[in-house]
Amino acid sequence: MNKDLSPEKEKSKSLDGSDQVAVRKDKLDRMRESGIDPFRANWDQTHVSMDAVSLLPEDEEVGPEVSVAGRIVAFRLMGKASFLKILDRAGKIQSYVRKDEIGEDEYALFKKLDLGDFIGIRGPLFRTKTGEVTIRAKEYRLVSKALRPLPEKWHGLTDNEQIYRQRYLDLVVNDDSRQRFRARSQIIREIREFFWSRDFLEVETPMLQSVSGGAAARPFRTHFNALDCDFSMRIALELHLKRLLVGGFDRVFEVGRVFRNEGLSRRHNPEFTMLEAYQAYSDYRGMMELTQSLIQQVAQNALGTLTLDRTEGAPIELSGKWREAKYKDLIIEAVGRDDWFELPKEAKLEKAKELKIEVDPALEDFEVTNDVFEKVIEHTLIQPTFVTHIPRELCPLAKITETDSSTIDVFELCINGQEIAPAYSEQNDPAVQREAFMKQVGEETQELDDDFLTALEHGMPPAGGMGMGIDRLVIFLTNAANIRDTILFPTLRPS
RNA sequence: GGGUCGGUAGCUCAAUCGGUAGAGCAGUGGCCUUUUAAGCCAUUGGUUCCGGGUUCGAGUCCCGGCCGGCCUACCA
Numbered sequence: 001m002n003k004d005l006s007p008e009k010e011k012s013k014s015l016d017g018s019d020q021v022a023v024r025k026d027k028l029d030r031m032r033e034s035g036i037d038p039f040r041a042n043w044d045q046t047h048v049s050m051d052a053v054s055l056l057p058e059d060e061e062v063g064p065e066v067s068v069a070g071r072i073v074a075f076r077l078m079g080k081a082s083f084l085k086i087l088d089r090a091g092k093i094q095s096y097v098r099k100d101e102i103g104e105d106e107y108a109l110f111k112k113l114d115l116g117d118f119i120g121i122r123g124p125l126f127r128t129k130t131g132e133v134t135i136r137a138k139e140y141r142l143v144s145k146a147l148r149p150l151p152e153k154w155h156g157l158t159d160n161e162q163i164y165r166q167r168y169l170d171l172v173v174n175d176d177s178r179q180r181f182r183a184r185s186q187i188i189r190e191i192r193e194f195f196w197s198r199d200f201l202e203v204e205t206p207m208l209q210s211v212s213g214g215a216a217a218r219p220f221r222t223h224f225n226a227l228d229c230d231f232s233m234r235i236a237l238e239l240h241l242k243r244l245l246v247g248g249f250d251r252v253f254e255v256g257r258v259f260r261n262e263g264l265s266r267r268h269n270p271e272f273t274m275l276e277a278y279q280a281y282s283d284y285r286g287m288m289e290l291t292q293s294l295i296q297q298v299a300q301n302a303l304g305t306l307t308l309d310r311t312e313g314a315p316i317e318l319s320g321k322w323r324e325a326k327y328k329d330l331i332i333e334a335v336g337r338d339d340w341f342e343l344p345k346e347a348k349l350e351k352a353k354e355l356k357i358e359v360d361p362a363l364e365d366f367e368v369t370n371d372v373f374e375k376v377i378e379h380t381l382i383q384p385t386f387v388t389h390i391p392r393e394l395c396p397l398a399k400i401t402e403t404d405s406s407t408i409d410v411f412e413l414c415i416n417g418q419e420i421a422p423a424y425s426e427q428n429d430p431a432v433q434r435e436a437f438m439k440q441v442g443e444e445t446q447e448l449d450d451d452f453l454t455a456l457e458h459g460m461p462p463a464g465g466m467g468m469g470i471d472r473l474v475i476f477l478t479n480a481a482n483i484r485d486t487i488l489f490p491t492l493r494p495s
Numbered sequence: 496g497g498g499u500c501g502g503u504a505g506c507u508c509a510a511u512c513g514g515u516a517g518a519g520c521a522g523u524g525g526c527c528u529u530u531u532a533a534g535c536c537a538u539u540g541g542u543u544c545c546g547g548g549u550u551c552g553a554g555u556c557c558c559g560g561c562c563g564g565c566c567u568a569c570c571a
Contacts, residue, residue: 017523018540020505024522074531081528098528115521128529152506152520154532159506161563173506216571236571262570263496358567370571394571412571422571440571482564495562 020149027112028145038142043069043120049086049093053133056125063125066135068093069143071172072117074153082110083134086119087172095121095135096128102137115153116146116172164490177485180478184486186302187474188255191275193301194294200251200277205240207233207257213449214238214397216440217260220270233259237276238397238467239452242426245463246455250280255470266482267418270491273470278426282464284398284409287423288386291413291466292322295384299477310479313382316416322384327407330387331369334376340369366393381414396436398424416476423466430456 015026031038046067047055056063070086070093080099085092099107113119123138151157156173163170163177170177192202210229212219214236224231237254244252258274279286299306299318306318332340335351343351345365352359352368357375359368369391381387389407392400398408409425427433434453474486484490 015523016539018504020522020540074533076530076533077527078530078533079527081530083530083533085531094531096529100528128531130529130531132529132531134529149505149521152532154520155507157506159502159563161502162506164563169506218570260570263568265567265570266565268570390571396571419571493562 021147024114024145024147024149027114028147031142031145036142038117038145041141041143043067043141043143045069045088045120048090049088050090052093052125052135056127056133061127063133065122065124065138067120067122068135069120070118071146072113072115072119073150073172075113075115077111080107084113086121093135094128094132095123095137095140096126097137097140102140106140110140113142114146114149116148116150117142118144118146161492164484164492165495167488180474180480180485181488183302183478184474187298187477188273188470190298190301191255191294191470194297195253195277198251198290200253200279201249203241203244203249203252203254204256205234205237205244205254207259209234211447211449211451212236213447213452215260218262220259220261235260236467237274238465239449241276241278242460242463242465243452243455245278245280245426246458246460250461250463251278253277264491267472267475269471269483269487272483272487275468275470276465278463278465280461280463283425283462284388284411284423284464287464287466288324288411290464291421291423291468292384295415295473298473303477308476308479310382310416310476311481316476317383322386322413324386324388324411326389327373327387327391328389330377331372334372364393366391370394378414378419379417382417384413384415386411386413395422395424396440397427397433399427400432418472419469420472420476421466421468423464426460426463426465428456428460428462 015022017023028038044067049068049070052066052068055066068086068088070088072084073087073092074083074085074094076083082097083094084097085094097107097110102110119140119142121135121137121140123136125133126136128134151169151173153173157163157166157170163174171181195202208222208224208231210231212232212235214234215238217235219232219235221230221232223229235258237256237258241252241254253276255273255275257271259271260268261270262268264270277290279290282290296306296318299308308316308318310316328341332338335355337343337351340348340351345368348365348368349359349361352372355372355376357371359371363371388411389401389404390410390412392398392406392408395408395410398410401407401409411423412419413421413423427436430453433456437448437453471483471486474480475483478486480486
């Protein structure tokens, strides 16, 4: 702005319509001068939009009076009458405002409202000539002023960065986003209903831990001043939930945030929501039934369908009994030779090169095999598949298969080309558990939780356990492109 | 962390070979009593992400930085 302009000129320049914030602030000032302060007003709702709409049956033209409130998201002014739409928690509803019904002075003020303002409206329902249920306003009141303009009404907000950083704007203008987060909430609610109905106890365990175990991931570290010691944010729920099995709560579950100090990607957010459930006197086969029933019930109740459309390719079919496949069989099929597991590491590396996957030669033998699984097989498992009999090195917390000491009694459920839920027959032999931990600790991937081992020595009942990444579940249930589209406020670099 | 693509008005997007930065929506002023992205007339609005450089001249080319998308790496 030109420094030579006097303050008066600057003000008049700023109010010519170019600076929308200044125009709105000026409107607010004028309202206050006339004794109206929208920020001190309120409104009684008798209905939300959707409920109000349903009060007018198809064959009727006039309905009862309702009182609603929300944000103006469409505003079509005419000389002596106007249409507007307000958005509330249930959706949108149209209102029709006539000068001859609210009065000349009120109508003049009404025309000064802006897109984005919050108003309350009261009046009877009627049907317009195009059939839309609409409130014929008898009374309206501005109850909060929006001083900044909304994003464009037709294209909405498309800039990813702004969608994530200013999620509130995304939610106001992008219907699909609003619906996706409503679906997420419904999904989590149905998960809880499922476990409660099976007599599981919902519990909460510490997020701040002196030892963060239960998975191999780098934790976020922090310092607790009062005790002058370092803590970590939890990376899994597992070890505390198992302590509760020791304590006699023999069916427990928790839905909670875990934190992993690792990279960001389409499928990774450093804080994400994990479900873990433990059921005594069950095992990984029991968890298989539980997991399939859980996802089927959640999809049916939260989405109303077991067939999930995808942006590309055939839909995901959740009905029926899901496929089971042994890890080794999938590997042998993928590499095209029966003797894969007898091959020396060098031959495996060679073969991996043929399959055009990058494999670090420094990896352990089983890690080369697992790279084949993760890079060649996993993304092809679109339809629900329980991958069973996984090599024992991949998880220290599961029981070893009785008939094959090289594998463990676990499954990894893959859907939509990614791992959704692992489940095990939980290791409850304290000596075997300690040994498995010691091997892992050597690699500095998992901290040794001595107190957990002490708990095991007190005796943990045989149990099946299952963990599920809720965000990834929501990705495929809502056909989202990115984990960030399922998390209201995803982690971003500070701007 | 590496590669790659991008950042232009409040929002969605243009701008030819390096040659006066434009449009739609929103806003502002009018007209309009059943609109549906309402319509019609007029009109305001720019640190082209930031900082350097090349050039008579840079949104455009070069270098550095910031932020983001995608791919990749790390990731039981």
